[in-house]
Each structure stands twice: as structure tokens, then as C-alpha cells.
Amino acid sequence: MDAAYVFRVRFRLDAESGVRTDPRTFETVVEVAADEPGEGEWRFFRDALWRGEVNDERHARELAEGWLSVPVESVSFRELRADEAYVDALRAEIEADPTPFNADSARETLHKYLGSSIRVTDD
Structure with a gap:
């Protein structure tokens, strides 16, 4: 099984006094490995997303700063990219x-938190 949460992150360089950078801010795509359903932080989507968007911009920036070790200006969620086995296991764990998840089904749960931002890969 393979899955990752994909974010677009805008960060800046904080150079020492007397040092300039151009550009000072950059955008990058960040992929964060998703824990297997039922393991570790597998409910990350519940705690970080709502309807396919980050649910708390400040918290998302703090997470991204930890991932990248740079000051982060903005974070936007792009997708949960996963193979079919991961999505099936995720649905089974939720069911x-x-x-x-304050929901009646995996379908409702995934839509509530991820919206239409799940991309199933052939990998």
C-alpha cells in the first residue's frame, strides 16, 4: 500500500543581516507519507482537513514548518494520492x-474531510 498527502507550500528564506536572496519566497509541492489505515496517525485527514482544504491555516503552517525546517507563509492541500489497496483499506478501517468521524459511512467520511481530493494511482 502506498499513499501520500500532497500540499502546495509557500515558504521564505530568513537570511542573516547583510545577506539578500532573490527571490525570498518559494513555492514547492510537499508530499507527506500517509500512515497505513489503523496505524499511527492514520486519522491525519480528520485532524487537518475539511472538505478538501486545510481546516486551520495556522496549524497547517506549523506542520509544514516542522516538515521543512523553514518559515512557512501558506499551505494548501492538493490531494490524497493513494493506490487502490490503500483506499480500500482506508474505507474498511473507517467502516x-x-x-x-461523526459520520455514518466511509463514503460520507471521505467526502466530509477530503472532498473530491482523492486520486487513486495505478502504482
Whole structure:
């Protein structure tokens, strides 16, 4: 199984006094490996996303700063990119107990948090 949360992150360089950079800000795509359903932080999508968008911009910036070790200006969620086995396992794990998601089904849960931002890959 393979899956990653994909974000677009805008960050800046904070150079020492007397040092200039051009440009000072950059954008990059950041892929964060998704924990396997039922393991570790597998509910990351519930805690960080809402309807396919970051649910708390400040928290998202703090997460990205930890991932990149640079000051982050903005973060936007792009997609959960996953193979079919991962998506099937995710649905099964949610269906086993959808109550932590305040939902009745995996379909409702995934739509509530990820919107239409799931891309199933052939990998």
C-alpha cells in the first residue's frame, strides 16, 4: 500500500543581516507519507482537513514548518494520492467504526474531510 498527502507550500528564506536572496519566497509541492489505515496517525485527514482544504491555516503552517525546517507563509492541500489497496483499506478501517468521524459511512467520511481530493494511482 502506498499513499501520500500532497500540499502546495509557500515558504521564505530568513537570511542573516547583510545577506539578500532573490527571490525570498518559494513555492514547492510537499508530499507527506500517509500512515497505513489503523496505524499511527492514520486519522491525519480528520485532524487537518475539511472538505478538501486545510481546516486551520495556522496549524497547517506549523506542520509544514516542522516538515521543512523553514518559515512557512501558506499551505494548501492538493490531494490524497493513494493506490487502490490503500483506499480500500482506508474505507474498511473507517467502516469498522465511523463514529470518530461523526459520520455514518466511509463514503460520507471521505467526502466530509477530503472532498473530491482523492486520486487513486495505478502504482
